[in-house]
Amino acid sequence: MAAPYDSFAEFYPYYLTQHDNRTCRRAHLIGTTAAIACLAQLAVSRNAWWLPAALLCGYGGAWIGHFFYEKNRPATFGNPWWSFRGDWLMYWQMVTGKLSW
Numbered sequence: 001m002a003a004p005y006d007s008f009a010e011f012y013p014y015y016l017t018q019h020d021n022r023t024c025r026r027a028h029l030i031g032t033t034a035a036i037a038c039l040a041q042l043a044v045s046r047n048a049w050w051l052p053a054a055l056l057c058g059y060g061g062a063w064i065g066h067f068f069y070e071k072n073r074p075a076t077f078g079n080p081w082w083s084f085r086g087d088w089l090m091y092w093q094m095v096t097g098k099l100s101w
Helices: 008-017 022-045 050-070 080-095
Strands: none
């Protein structure tokens, strides 16, 4: 069961503890980047099949990172919305060099 958080600012430090393993963070980065590419392809092609592909890439990368490298339960199972937001913030921090990957 997920711990209760009153704000995203309280949740995000916990979220980062669930991504200590560098390979897990890399899997997130690759999956999120692939999801962005799928969404771009969706916008260009207007083919709706790119939406499930985006979800598969995004969540697939994250879950591979957690189950095979981090060896923990993805935070999205307990806090889906804040976890989704946390993933994008973590992605941005990795891309901008504020968080190592």
